Amino acid sequence: MNPMLPHAKSVRPGDDRAKIKRVIVQRALCGMANDTKWDEFIDAMRAHEGWKPSYRCKCVDGAPSSWDTEWFYHLPFPMISVEWLDIAFIVEERRNWLVAPEVTDQSEWIEALLKKVGLDYRKGRSMIRIFGYSPRSEDLFDE
Structure with missing residues (x-):
């Protein structure tokens, strides 16, 4: 992991991990990913040569994001907030x-990377959804 780049525990100004944890408890969500798995996955995506996939996410306390392709600084840090992450x-x-x-x-x-890291996911027609929490949300999924 490059210490100069944001990682799973990184926070932005105004982020409040305690607030995120309260939302998780209020919604009775069960964690399916952790910071180690997210870091291993993100590091591998950043290191992949050539094409980088588009992604979008939904945080436990917000609306789904729009699609993005920037894997270094635009991810929804801290990753504890990620309910799901879609990859085209x-x-x-x-x-x-x-x-x-x-x-x-x-x-x-x-898929090989996701299996190696141990993240829970589901493959659709054009995207893969990685689940940060259960129950698994199928909102906006492309079956």
């Missing part, structure tokens, strides 16, 4: 507007 694994490359885009499925290496 379909890549469409258009070389010419007159020809259909070339579609590549990147799910194989992402």
